[in-house]
Protein backbone atom coordinates (compact mmCIF):
# COMPACT_ATOMS: atom_id res chain seq x y z
CA UNK A 552 0.00 0.00 0.00
CA UNK A 553 1.43 3.39 -1.02
CA UNK A 554 0.81 6.75 0.70
CA UNK A 555 1.48 8.83 -2.36
CA UNK A 556 -1.36 9.53 -4.74
CA UNK A 557 -0.94 8.11 -8.22
CA UNK A 558 -1.56 10.44 -11.09
CA UNK A 559 -3.98 8.84 -13.53
CA UNK A 560 -4.26 10.61 -16.87
CA UNK A 561 -7.30 9.67 -18.94
CA UNK A 562 -7.51 10.74 -22.57
CA UNK A 563 -11.05 10.72 -23.97
CA UNK A 564 -14.31 11.91 -22.42
CA UNK A 565 -16.51 9.16 -23.87
CA UNK A 566 -18.02 6.02 -22.36
CA UNK A 567 -14.80 4.30 -21.29
CA UNK A 568 -12.89 7.41 -20.16
CA UNK A 569 -15.75 8.87 -18.13
CA UNK A 570 -16.59 5.51 -16.53
CA UNK A 571 -12.95 5.04 -15.45
CA UNK A 572 -12.82 8.59 -14.04
CA UNK A 573 -16.07 8.13 -12.09
CA UNK A 574 -14.91 4.87 -10.56
CA UNK A 575 -11.46 6.20 -9.61
CA UNK A 576 -12.99 9.39 -8.22
CA UNK A 577 -14.50 7.25 -5.45
CA UNK A 578 -10.94 6.78 -4.11
CA UNK A 579 -9.47 10.29 -3.79
CA UNK A 580 -7.07 8.99 -1.14
CA UNK A 581 -5.29 6.89 -3.80
CA UNK A 582 -5.64 8.80 -7.06
CA UNK A 583 -5.36 12.25 -8.57
CA UNK A 584 -7.38 11.97 -11.78
CA UNK A 585 -7.12 14.20 -14.85
CA UNK A 586 -9.39 13.69 -17.86
CA UNK A 587 -8.47 15.26 -21.18
CA UNK A 588 -11.17 15.69 -23.82
CA UNK A 589 -11.11 17.54 -27.11
CA UNK A 590 -14.71 18.62 -26.51
CA UNK A 591 -16.60 19.95 -23.50
CA UNK A 592 -19.44 17.45 -23.69
CA UNK A 593 -20.01 13.73 -23.41
CA UNK A 594 -21.76 12.32 -26.48
CA UNK A 595 -24.44 9.74 -25.84
CA UNK A 596 -24.27 8.17 -29.32
CA UNK A 597 -27.18 5.73 -29.00
CA UNK A 598 -29.77 8.55 -29.09
CA UNK A 599 -28.13 10.64 -31.83
CA UNK A 600 -30.42 9.17 -34.50
CA UNK A 601 -33.36 10.39 -32.40
CA UNK A 602 -31.85 13.87 -32.06
CA UNK A 603 -31.34 13.81 -35.85
CA UNK A 604 -35.06 13.15 -36.36
CA UNK A 605 -36.58 15.79 -34.10
CA UNK A 606 -35.35 14.80 -30.61
CA UNK A 607 -33.70 17.15 -28.12
CA UNK A 608 -30.04 18.07 -28.53
CA UNK A 609 -29.49 17.81 -24.79
CA UNK A 610 -30.62 14.17 -24.93
CA UNK A 611 -27.41 13.21 -26.76
CA UNK A 612 -24.96 15.68 -25.26
CA UNK A 613 -24.15 16.22 -21.58
CA UNK A 614 -21.53 18.69 -20.29
CA UNK A 615 -18.58 16.69 -18.93
CA UNK A 616 -18.31 19.06 -15.97
CA UNK A 617 -21.86 18.05 -14.97
CA UNK A 618 -20.95 14.36 -14.94
CA UNK A 619 -17.51 14.49 -13.32
CA UNK A 620 -17.01 15.36 -9.65
CA UNK A 621 -15.06 18.54 -8.83
CA UNK A 622 -11.92 16.68 -7.76
CA UNK A 623 -11.48 15.18 -11.25
CA UNK A 624 -9.45 17.71 -13.19
CA UNK A 625 -10.93 18.35 -16.62
CA UNK A 626 -8.66 19.61 -19.38
CA UNK A 627 -10.17 20.59 -22.75
CA UNK A 628 -7.40 19.87 -25.21
CA UNK A 629 -6.37 17.47 -27.97
CA UNK A 630 -3.79 14.81 -27.10
CA UNK A 631 -1.15 14.37 -29.80
CA UNK A 632 2.05 12.77 -28.65
CA UNK A 633 3.08 10.31 -25.97
CA UNK A 634 6.59 10.45 -24.52
CA UNK A 635 6.86 7.03 -22.89
CA UNK A 636 10.24 7.69 -21.28
CA UNK A 637 9.21 10.89 -19.55
CA UNK A 638 5.63 9.63 -19.00
CA UNK A 639 4.17 12.71 -20.58
CA UNK A 640 1.35 13.38 -23.03
CA UNK A 641 1.84 16.43 -25.22
CA UNK A 642 -1.32 18.24 -26.32
CA UNK A 643 -2.12 20.42 -29.32
CA UNK A 644 -1.82 23.54 -27.17
CA UNK A 645 1.65 22.33 -26.14
CA UNK A 646 0.84 21.30 -22.58
CA UNK A 647 2.93 18.51 -21.11
CA UNK A 648 0.67 16.33 -18.98
CA UNK A 649 2.48 13.98 -16.58
CA UNK A 650 1.16 10.53 -15.67
CA UNK A 651 1.89 7.48 -13.54
CA UNK A 652 -0.74 5.50 -15.43
CA UNK A 653 -2.16 6.53 -18.79
CA UNK A 654 -5.61 5.48 -19.97
CA UNK A 655 -6.42 5.90 -23.65
CA UNK A 656 -10.08 5.80 -24.64
CA UNK A 657 -10.31 7.98 -27.73
CA UNK A 658 -13.05 6.31 -29.74
CA UNK A 659 -13.12 6.09 -33.52
CA UNK A 660 -13.10 8.56 -36.40
CA UNK A 661 -15.24 8.48 -39.55
CA UNK A 662 -13.68 6.57 -42.43
CA UNK A 663 -14.70 7.56 -45.97
CA UNK A 664 -12.48 4.89 -47.57
CA UNK A 665 -11.20 7.54 -49.98
CA UNK A 666 -14.49 7.44 -51.96
CA UNK A 667 -14.60 10.58 -54.04
CA UNK A 668 -17.01 13.29 -52.90
CA UNK A 669 -18.42 11.47 -49.87
CA UNK A 670 -16.67 13.57 -47.24
CA UNK A 671 -17.53 16.76 -49.12
CA UNK A 672 -21.21 16.14 -49.93
CA UNK A 673 -22.62 13.66 -47.42
CA UNK A 674 -24.04 14.28 -43.97
CA UNK A 675 -22.95 12.52 -40.77
CA UNK A 676 -24.68 11.56 -37.53
CA UNK A 677 -21.71 11.15 -35.17
CA UNK A 678 -22.09 14.37 -33.18
CA UNK A 679 -24.77 16.86 -32.22
CA UNK A 680 -23.17 19.37 -34.61
CA UNK A 681 -23.43 16.90 -37.51
CA UNK A 682 -27.04 15.98 -36.81
CA UNK A 683 -27.99 19.66 -36.50
CA UNK A 684 -26.53 20.32 -39.94
CA UNK A 685 -28.48 17.36 -41.32
CA UNK A 686 -31.76 18.50 -39.74
CA UNK A 687 -31.33 22.03 -40.99
CA UNK A 688 -30.82 20.68 -44.50
CA UNK A 689 -34.02 18.58 -44.36
CA UNK A 690 -36.12 21.53 -43.21
CA UNK A 691 -34.51 24.06 -45.56
CA UNK A 692 -34.93 21.85 -48.60
CA UNK A 693 -38.61 21.17 -47.90
CA UNK A 694 -39.24 24.85 -47.19
CA UNK A 695 -37.41 26.03 -50.34
CA UNK A 696 -38.63 23.40 -52.84
CA UNK A 697 -42.08 22.67 -51.38
CA UNK A 698 -41.44 18.99 -52.09
CA UNK A 699 -39.16 16.25 -50.77
CA UNK A 700 -35.80 15.32 -52.28
CA UNK A 701 -36.01 12.80 -55.13
CA UNK A 702 -34.22 10.29 -52.91
CA UNK A 703 -32.99 10.28 -49.31
CA UNK A 704 -30.05 7.92 -49.14
CA UNK A 705 -28.51 6.37 -46.04
CA UNK A 706 -25.24 4.53 -46.70
CA UNK A 707 -24.39 1.68 -44.35
CA UNK A 708 -26.89 -0.90 -43.04
CA UNK A 709 -25.24 -1.31 -39.65
CA UNK A 710 -27.10 -0.29 -36.45
CA UNK A 711 -26.68 3.47 -37.03
CA UNK A 712 -27.89 3.38 -40.64
CA UNK A 713 -30.89 1.23 -39.72
CA UNK A 714 -31.89 3.39 -36.75
CA UNK A 715 -31.74 6.51 -38.88
CA UNK A 716 -33.48 5.05 -41.95
CA UNK A 717 -36.26 3.65 -39.72
CA UNK A 718 -36.94 7.03 -38.09
CA UNK A 719 -36.73 9.13 -41.28
CA UNK A 720 -40.13 8.42 -42.94
CA UNK A 721 -42.11 9.56 -39.88
CA UNK A 722 -39.90 12.60 -39.36
CA UNK A 723 -40.06 13.73 -42.99
CA UNK A 724 -43.83 13.32 -42.98
CA UNK A 725 -44.13 15.46 -39.86
CA UNK A 726 -41.97 18.25 -41.37
CA UNK A 727 -44.06 18.13 -44.58
CA UNK A 728 -47.26 18.34 -42.59
CA UNK A 729 -45.96 21.33 -40.61
CA UNK A 730 -44.97 23.06 -43.84
CA UNK A 731 -48.35 22.34 -45.44
CA UNK A 732 -46.87 20.00 -48.09
CA UNK A 733 -49.41 17.31 -48.93
CA UNK A 734 -49.46 13.90 -50.62
CA UNK A 735 -45.87 13.72 -51.81
CA UNK A 736 -44.18 10.34 -51.91
CA UNK A 737 -40.93 9.93 -49.97
CA UNK A 738 -38.16 7.68 -51.30
CA UNK A 739 -35.64 6.39 -48.81
CA UNK A 740 -32.81 4.07 -49.85
CA UNK A 741 -30.55 2.16 -47.51
CA UNK A 742 -27.35 1.15 -49.29
CA UNK A 743 -25.02 -1.59 -48.05
CA UNK A 744 -21.95 -3.11 -49.69
CA UNK A 745 -22.39 -6.45 -47.89
CA UNK A 746 -25.01 -8.90 -49.21
CA UNK A 747 -27.21 -8.52 -46.11
CA UNK A 748 -27.99 -5.83 -43.61
CA UNK A 749 -26.44 -6.06 -40.14
CA UNK A 750 -23.67 -8.29 -41.48
CA UNK A 751 -22.42 -9.04 -37.94
CA UNK A 752 -25.86 -10.01 -36.54
CA UNK A 753 -27.56 -13.44 -36.78
CA UNK A 754 -29.25 -14.03 -40.14
CA UNK A 755 -32.70 -14.25 -38.49
CA UNK A 756 -32.22 -10.71 -37.12
CA UNK A 757 -31.15 -9.42 -40.54
CA UNK A 758 -34.32 -10.93 -42.03
CA UNK A 759 -36.62 -9.48 -39.34
CA UNK A 760 -35.12 -5.99 -39.70
CA UNK A 761 -35.31 -6.27 -43.47
CA UNK A 762 -39.05 -7.06 -43.30
CA UNK A 763 -39.63 -4.18 -40.89
CA UNK A 764 -37.77 -1.65 -43.07
CA UNK A 765 -39.65 -2.85 -46.16
CA UNK A 766 -42.94 -2.28 -44.29
CA UNK A 767 -41.81 1.30 -43.66
CA UNK A 768 -41.30 1.70 -47.42
CA UNK A 769 -37.50 1.79 -47.32
CA UNK A 770 -35.76 0.40 -50.39
CA UNK A 771 -32.79 -1.81 -49.55
CA UNK A 772 -29.85 -1.77 -51.95
CA UNK A 773 -27.74 -4.64 -50.66
CA UNK A 774 -24.44 -5.80 -52.14
CA UNK A 775 -24.11 -2.39 -53.79
CA UNK A 776 -20.85 -0.47 -53.62
CA UNK A 777 -20.85 3.32 -53.55
CA UNK A 778 -18.27 4.69 -55.97
CA UNK A 779 -18.60 8.44 -55.59
CA UNK A 780 -20.79 11.41 -54.86
CA UNK A 781 -21.35 14.80 -56.47
CA UNK A 782 -23.59 17.69 -55.35
CA UNK A 783 -26.57 16.10 -57.15
CA UNK A 784 -26.08 12.35 -57.23
CA UNK A 785 -24.45 9.27 -55.86
CA UNK A 786 -22.81 6.64 -58.07
CA UNK A 787 -23.70 3.10 -57.03
CA UNK A 788 -22.48 0.13 -59.02
CA UNK A 789 -21.81 2.46 -61.97
CA UNK A 790 -25.37 3.89 -61.93
CA UNK A 791 -26.30 7.42 -60.82
CA UNK A 792 -28.88 7.86 -58.03
CA UNK A 793 -30.16 11.45 -57.83
CA UNK A 794 -30.04 12.89 -54.32
CA UNK A 795 -29.08 15.98 -52.36
CA UNK A 796 -29.46 14.12 -49.09
CA UNK A 797 -26.92 11.38 -48.52
CA UNK A 798 -25.97 10.26 -45.01
CA UNK A 799 -22.74 8.33 -44.52
CA UNK A 800 -22.80 5.81 -41.64
CA UNK A 801 -20.70 3.12 -43.30
CA UNK A 802 -17.20 3.48 -41.95
CA UNK A 803 -15.23 3.93 -38.76
CA UNK A 804 -11.48 3.80 -38.29
CA UNK A 805 -9.41 3.61 -35.14
CA UNK A 806 -8.19 6.89 -33.72
CA UNK A 807 -5.09 8.12 -35.64
CA UNK A 808 -3.23 8.80 -32.37
CA UNK A 809 -2.32 5.11 -32.19
CA UNK A 810 -0.61 4.96 -35.57
CA UNK A 811 1.08 8.30 -34.93
CA UNK A 812 2.49 6.92 -31.67
CA UNK A 813 3.50 3.50 -33.02
CA UNK A 814 1.17 1.24 -31.04
CA UNK A 815 1.00 -2.45 -31.95
CA UNK A 816 -2.31 -3.23 -33.68
CA UNK A 817 -4.18 -6.27 -34.96
CA UNK A 818 -5.42 -6.75 -38.54
CA UNK A 819 -8.58 -4.71 -37.76
CA UNK A 820 -6.35 -1.82 -36.65
CA UNK A 821 -7.37 -2.16 -33.01
CA UNK A 822 -4.66 -1.80 -30.37
CA UNK A 823 -3.33 -5.08 -29.03
CA UNK A 824 -3.86 -5.37 -25.26
CA UNK A 825 -3.02 -7.99 -22.63
CA UNK A 826 -5.34 -9.61 -20.05
CA UNK A 827 -5.31 -6.37 -18.02
CA UNK A 828 -6.04 -4.14 -21.05
CA UNK A 829 -2.46 -2.92 -20.94
CA UNK A 830 -1.05 -2.07 -24.37
CA UNK A 831 2.37 -1.25 -22.93
CA UNK A 832 3.75 -0.79 -19.41
CA UNK A 833 1.59 1.85 -17.64
CA UNK A 834 -0.58 2.45 -20.73
CA UNK A 835 -4.11 1.02 -20.79
CA UNK A 836 -6.25 1.07 -23.95
CA UNK A 837 -10.02 0.75 -23.60
CA UNK A 838 -13.34 0.77 -25.44
CA UNK A 839 -13.47 1.11 -29.23
CA UNK A 840 -9.67 1.41 -29.42
CA UNK A 841 -8.82 -2.00 -27.91
CA UNK A 842 -8.63 -5.35 -29.69
CA UNK A 843 -11.16 -7.06 -27.41
CA UNK A 844 -13.91 -9.43 -28.65
CA UNK A 845 -16.82 -6.96 -28.30
CA UNK A 846 -15.05 -3.69 -28.95
CA UNK A 847 -17.27 -1.16 -30.77
CA UNK A 848 -20.17 -1.06 -28.29
CA UNK A 849 -20.88 1.43 -25.51
CA UNK A 850 -21.55 -1.45 -23.10
CA UNK A 851 -18.05 -2.81 -23.75
CA UNK A 852 -16.49 0.61 -23.19
CA UNK A 853 -18.29 0.93 -19.83
CA UNK A 854 -17.26 -2.60 -18.87
CA UNK A 855 -13.62 -1.82 -19.75
CA UNK A 856 -13.65 1.41 -17.73
CA UNK A 857 -15.02 -0.34 -14.68
CA UNK A 858 -12.54 -3.20 -15.05
CA UNK A 859 -9.42 -1.03 -15.32
CA UNK A 860 -10.53 1.22 -12.44
CA UNK A 861 -11.13 -1.81 -10.23
CA UNK A 862 -7.68 -3.18 -11.02
CA UNK A 863 -6.01 0.16 -10.29
CA UNK A 864 -7.77 0.24 -6.93
CA UNK A 865 -6.70 -3.34 -6.22
CA UNK A 866 -3.08 -2.52 -7.09
CA UNK A 867 -3.15 0.56 -4.84
CA UNK A 868 -4.37 -1.68 -2.01
CA UNK A 869 -1.61 -4.21 -2.64
CA UNK A 870 -4.01 -6.82 -4.06
CA UNK A 871 -3.62 -8.98 -7.15
CA UNK A 872 -5.12 -7.68 -10.42
CA UNK A 873 -8.11 -9.43 -11.98
CA UNK A 874 -7.99 -10.87 -15.50
CA UNK A 875 -10.15 -9.32 -18.21
CA UNK A 876 -13.15 -11.28 -19.25
CA UNK A 877 -15.13 -9.92 -22.22
CA UNK A 878 -18.86 -9.52 -21.65
CA UNK A 879 -21.17 -10.12 -24.59
CA UNK A 880 -23.27 -6.99 -25.05
CA UNK A 881 -27.00 -7.08 -25.66
CA UNK A 882 -27.71 -5.66 -29.11
CA UNK A 883 -30.94 -3.63 -29.39
CA UNK A 884 -31.53 -1.92 -32.72
CA UNK A 885 -34.59 0.29 -33.19
CA UNK A 886 -36.07 0.37 -36.69
CA UNK A 887 -39.10 2.61 -36.92
CA UNK A 888 -41.73 3.64 -34.38
CA UNK A 889 -41.89 1.41 -31.30
CA UNK A 890 -40.02 -1.45 -32.93
CA UNK A 891 -36.57 -2.86 -32.14
CA UNK A 892 -34.60 -6.04 -32.82
CA UNK A 893 -32.95 -7.63 -29.79
CA UNK A 894 -30.09 -10.15 -29.77
CA UNK A 895 -29.50 -11.21 -26.19
CA UNK A 896 -27.23 -14.25 -26.12
CA UNK A 897 -29.32 -17.13 -27.50
CA UNK A 898 -32.51 -15.05 -27.46
CA UNK A 899 -33.65 -13.00 -30.41
CA UNK A 900 -36.91 -11.07 -30.45
CA UNK A 901 -38.37 -8.24 -32.45
CA UNK A 902 -41.08 -5.62 -32.14
CA UNK A 903 -42.61 -3.54 -29.34
CA UNK A 904 -41.02 -5.55 -26.52
CA UNK A 905 -37.63 -4.89 -28.10
CA UNK A 906 -38.42 -1.20 -28.20
CA UNK A 907 -39.42 -1.17 -24.51
CA UNK A 908 -36.14 -2.92 -23.67
CA UNK A 909 -34.24 -0.30 -25.63
CA UNK A 910 -35.91 2.46 -23.60
CA UNK A 911 -34.82 0.70 -20.40
CA UNK A 912 -31.31 0.17 -21.79
CA UNK A 913 -30.99 3.92 -22.40
CA UNK A 914 -32.08 4.61 -18.82
CA UNK A 915 -29.43 2.14 -17.63
CA UNK A 916 -26.89 3.78 -19.96
CA UNK A 917 -27.53 7.21 -18.39
CA UNK A 918 -27.59 5.62 -14.93
CA UNK A 919 -24.10 4.23 -15.54
CA UNK A 920 -22.74 7.76 -15.74
CA UNK A 921 -24.96 9.89 -13.51
CA UNK A 922 -26.84 9.77 -10.21
CA UNK A 923 -30.29 8.15 -10.66
CA UNK A 924 -32.27 11.42 -10.45
CA UNK A 925 -30.17 13.06 -13.14
CA UNK A 926 -30.26 9.90 -15.28
CA UNK A 927 -34.07 9.86 -15.01
CA UNK A 928 -34.18 13.51 -16.04
CA UNK A 929 -31.91 12.77 -19.02
CA UNK A 930 -34.00 9.76 -19.96
CA UNK A 931 -37.28 11.65 -20.00
CA UNK A 932 -35.72 13.91 -22.64
CA UNK A 933 -36.29 10.99 -25.03
CA UNK A 934 -39.95 12.03 -25.06
CA UNK A 935 -39.10 15.66 -25.94
CA UNK A 936 -38.85 17.28 -29.35
CA UNK A 937 -37.03 20.34 -30.55
CA UNK A 938 -36.78 22.18 -33.87
CA UNK A 939 -34.73 25.21 -34.86
CA UNK A 940 -36.90 25.61 -38.01
CA UNK A 941 -39.28 28.46 -36.99
CA UNK A 942 -42.30 26.84 -38.73
CA UNK A 943 -41.85 23.42 -37.14
CA UNK A 944 -40.90 24.93 -33.75
CA UNK A 945 -44.49 26.24 -33.43
CA UNK A 946 -45.85 22.69 -33.72
CA UNK A 947 -43.35 21.31 -31.18
CA UNK A 948 -44.10 23.98 -28.56
Ligand SMILES: Cc1cc2nc3c(=O)[nH]c(=O)nc-3n(C[C@H](O)[C@H](O)[C@H](O)COP(=O)(O)OP(=O)(O)OC[C@H]3O[C@@H](n4cnc5c(N)ncnc54)[C@H](O)[C@@H]3O)c2cc1C
Pocket residue numbers: 562563564565566567568587588589590592593594596597598599600628629630631656657658659676677710711806808837838839840846847848849850851852880883
Ligand atom coordinates in the same frame (compact mmCIF):
# COMPACT_ATOMS: atom_id res chain seq x y z
C1 LIG B 1 -24.24 6.99 -34.13
C2 LIG B 1 -23.79 5.91 -33.18
C3 LIG B 1 -24.73 5.14 -32.49
C4 LIG B 1 -24.31 4.16 -31.60
N1 LIG B 1 -25.26 3.41 -30.93
C5 LIG B 1 -24.87 2.47 -30.03
C6 LIG B 1 -25.83 1.72 -29.29
O1 LIG B 1 -27.04 1.88 -29.47
N2 LIG B 1 -25.38 0.81 -28.37
C7 LIG B 1 -24.04 0.60 -28.15
O2 LIG B 1 -23.67 -0.22 -27.30
N3 LIG B 1 -23.10 1.30 -28.84
C8 LIG B 1 -23.49 2.22 -29.77
N4 LIG B 1 -22.54 2.92 -30.48
C9 LIG B 1 -21.12 2.64 -30.23
C10 LIG B 1 -20.66 3.35 -28.97
O3 LIG B 1 -21.10 4.69 -28.95
C11 LIG B 1 -19.13 3.28 -28.86
O4 LIG B 1 -18.78 1.92 -28.82
C12 LIG B 1 -18.65 4.00 -27.60
O5 LIG B 1 -18.89 5.37 -27.71
C13 LIG B 1 -17.15 3.74 -27.39
O6 LIG B 1 -16.72 4.40 -26.24
P1 LIG B 1 -15.24 4.96 -26.15
O7 LIG B 1 -15.10 5.53 -24.79
O8 LIG B 1 -14.30 3.93 -26.61
O9 LIG B 1 -15.20 6.14 -27.24
P2 LIG B 1 -16.10 7.46 -27.34
O10 LIG B 1 -17.35 7.31 -26.57
O11 LIG B 1 -16.19 7.76 -28.80
O12 LIG B 1 -15.22 8.57 -26.64
C14 LIG B 1 -14.00 9.04 -27.14
C15 LIG B 1 -13.80 10.47 -26.72
O13 LIG B 1 -12.44 10.85 -26.94
C16 LIG B 1 -12.41 12.14 -27.51
N5 LIG B 1 -11.14 12.26 -28.26
C17 LIG B 1 -10.82 11.69 -29.43
N6 LIG B 1 -9.56 11.98 -29.79
C18 LIG B 1 -9.06 12.77 -28.80
C19 LIG B 1 -7.78 13.38 -28.58
N7 LIG B 1 -6.76 13.21 -29.42
N8 LIG B 1 -7.61 14.14 -27.45
C20 LIG B 1 -8.65 14.28 -26.55
N9 LIG B 1 -9.86 13.70 -26.71
C21 LIG B 1 -10.06 12.95 -27.81
C22 LIG B 1 -13.65 12.15 -28.40
O14 LIG B 1 -14.07 13.47 -28.73
C23 LIG B 1 -14.66 11.45 -27.51
O15 LIG B 1 -15.28 12.35 -26.63
C24 LIG B 1 -22.93 3.91 -31.39
C25 LIG B 1 -21.99 4.68 -32.08
C26 LIG B 1 -22.41 5.67 -32.97
C27 LIG B 1 -21.37 6.50 -33.70
